[in-house]
Amino acid sequence: MNKNIVCIGAGYIGGPTMAVVAKMNPDRKVFVCDINEKRIAAWNSKNFDLPIYEPGLVDVVKEVRGRNLFFTTDIKKAVKSCDIIFVGVNTPTKMFGRGAGRASDLQYWEATAREIKGYAEGDKIVVEKSTLPVRTAAAMEAILNGERGTGGGERGAGPKFTVLSNPEFLAEGTAIKDLLDPDRVLIGGPDTPDGRAAVKEVCDIYAGKDSKWVARYKILTTNVWSAELTKLAANAMLAQRVSSVNALAGLCEATGADIDEVARVIGADRRIGPKFLKAGPGFGGSCFKKDVLNLVYLCESFGLHTAAEYWSQVIKMNDHQQSRIVSRLFKEMFNTLANKKIAMFGFAFKADTGDTRETPAGCVARLLHEEHVRLAITDPKAIENGRRDLADLDGIVWEKNPYKAAKDADAVLLMTDWREYPELDWEKIYKSMRKPALVFDTRNCLDAAALRKLGFKVLNVGK
Ligand code: NAD
Numbered sequence: 001m002n003k004n005i006v007c008i009g010a011g012y013i014g015g016p017t018m019a020v021v022a023k024m025n026p027d028r029k030v031f032v033c034d035i036n037e038k039r040i041a042a043w044n045s046k047n048f049d050l051p052i053y054e055p056g057l058v059d060v061v062k063e064v065r066g067r068n069l070f071f072t073t074d075i076k077k078a079v080k081s082c083d084i085i086f087v088g089v090n091t092p093t094k095m096f097g098r099g100a101g102r103a104s105d106l107q108y109w110e111a112t113a114r115e116i117k118g119y120a121e122g123d124k125i126v127v128e129k130s131t132l133p134v135r136t137a138a139a140m141e142a143i144l145n146g147e148r149g150t151g152g153g154e155r156g157a158g159p160k161f162t163v164l165s166n167p168e169f170l171a172e173g174t175a176i177k178d179l180l181d182p183d184r185v186l187i188g189g190p191d192t193p194d195g196r197a198a199v200k201e202v203c204d205i206y207a208g209k210d211s212k213w214v215a216r217y218k219i220l221t222t223n224v225w226s227a228e229l230t231k232l233a234a235n236a237m238l239a240q241r242v243s244s245v246n247a248l249a250g251l252c253e254a255t256g257a258d259i260d261e262v263a264r265v266i267g268a269d270r271r272i273g274p275k276f277l278k279a280g281p282g283f284g285g286s287c288f289k290k291d292v293l294n295l296v297y298l299c300e301s302f303g304l305h306t307a308a309e310y311w312s313q314v315i316k317m318n319d320h321q322q323s324r325i326v327s328r329l330f331k332e333m334f335n336t337l338a339n340k341k342i343a344m345f346g347f348a349f350k351a352d353t354g355d356t357r358e359t360p361a362g363c364v365a366r367l368l369h370e371e372h373v374r375l376a377i378t379d380p381k382a383i384e385n386g387r388r389d390l391a392d393l394d395g396i397v398w399e400k401n402p403y404k405a406a407k408d409a410d411a412v413l414l415m416t417d418w419r420e421y422p423e424l425d426w427e428k429i430y431k432s433m434r435k436p437a438l439v440f441d442t443r444n445c446l447d448a449a450a451l452r453k454l455g456f457k458v459l460n461v462g463k
């Protein structure tokens, strides 16, 4: 009989991932649990007012919720009734004590492990879905199989736990597409009879009912430590590409080269490929910074100081990109920003999400606020989160309508590449602004020549 599944953590990972697991495995029951009652209520809301915005998510939830997908705060009951437990709780950067500012804060993860241990009655497969430092599975094992001894041995009483690592590679904004058609699924497990059997169970979930989901050749299996490290390494490599292209963007601005042209030609080399070469305001999102910092911390912990220094430059370059945006605005606006109105177009860390965690727009907004800029911020999906992020700053106006945000502004600062921004009536915007009217398009997504024709002064990144 197919085993039922529970995921602990109903956030950006747990919610969409389990919705697709339920869609592709209609013969299994899938539970998603969280301690956050408000979040679970939103997942269960009658009008599908879900706690996160993700294209295509509502349709999947409509199809499976109540059929074989259940959102609940009753973790005890869900753990008891399921044999396969995914752990998708948050693992933010630790902000206190040892490793502060770099290491992962593992308190939520450890609390979950203890909960599972407390509630489980039979043997369980526990699957790390969160991004975790290498060798976390060893600590998980020690907590879960404490009385048995590590390795899930036969000593002592109580249920036996087999711990696997199955990191998630989806990107926000394309989560459903990425889940339905992933480049690869990674499952790391111990090379023991229990480990191999558990890996097969999880492979079967991803294969889906009647093998209609992920093709077997795309399901890659490794040892647990490789799986844990691969997730951090994959994010670090992606973040490093963004920092590399942004480092070249400054040089383009200084020399008259054009970063989009440079990136297009570099990316035409099949050894490099065209993706993740888009210059911009720097990377945001909840994971790149935290995972690179975690890698830096791991390198330092193992005495690999040169490697740690190498990876920390990726973050340094990213921070620099955001302060460079403000410096350029300052220079273009006659070296004074005080009391000028700037309309920020886009606050989400990328298009197609309402997520604002580590968004470059947040950092730039703070720097502009220090300069006494009058900020009006607009975004199609992120106003609620943005308002909360900047609650400590006075005088910020949040405006759903971009035309209203731009009215009487000295500059429009485009921070997020929402598809609707190039479609706006820029002539109308120009007419409503103070002159000289400036557009700083940090995503290089607007038609700069057309804007210049209208009378705008236009700034881009890397041009
Ligand atoms: P999130 O903050 O959106 O969700 C985590 C949820 O876990 C929260 O709702 C929280 O209330 C819940 N939680 C915490 N402790 C709990 C406990 N003891 N019992 C029950 N619920 C608990 O975080 P997220 O963005 O979903 O990320 C989760 C993990 O997935 C992180 O390790 C992250 O690095 C990784 N990840 C995220 C993404 C992404 O796109 N967001 C992609 C790949 C991997």
Ligand code: UGA
Pocket (backbone or CB within 6 Å): 131, 168, 169, 170, 171, 172, 173, 235, 238, 242, 275, 276, 277, 278, 279, 280, 281, 282, 283, 284, 285, 286, 287, 288, 349, 350
């Ligand atoms: C990223 C990874 O792409 C996922 O594989 C991973 O699972 C996820 O992190 C995670 O672990 O959380 P995500 O952060 O959701 O996904 O979004 P990305 O598309 O990777 O974009 C990250 C940031 O880089 C955004 O701010 C984006 O605007 C920026 N970016 C991306 C660029 O500036 N240039 C690019 O060429 C690509």
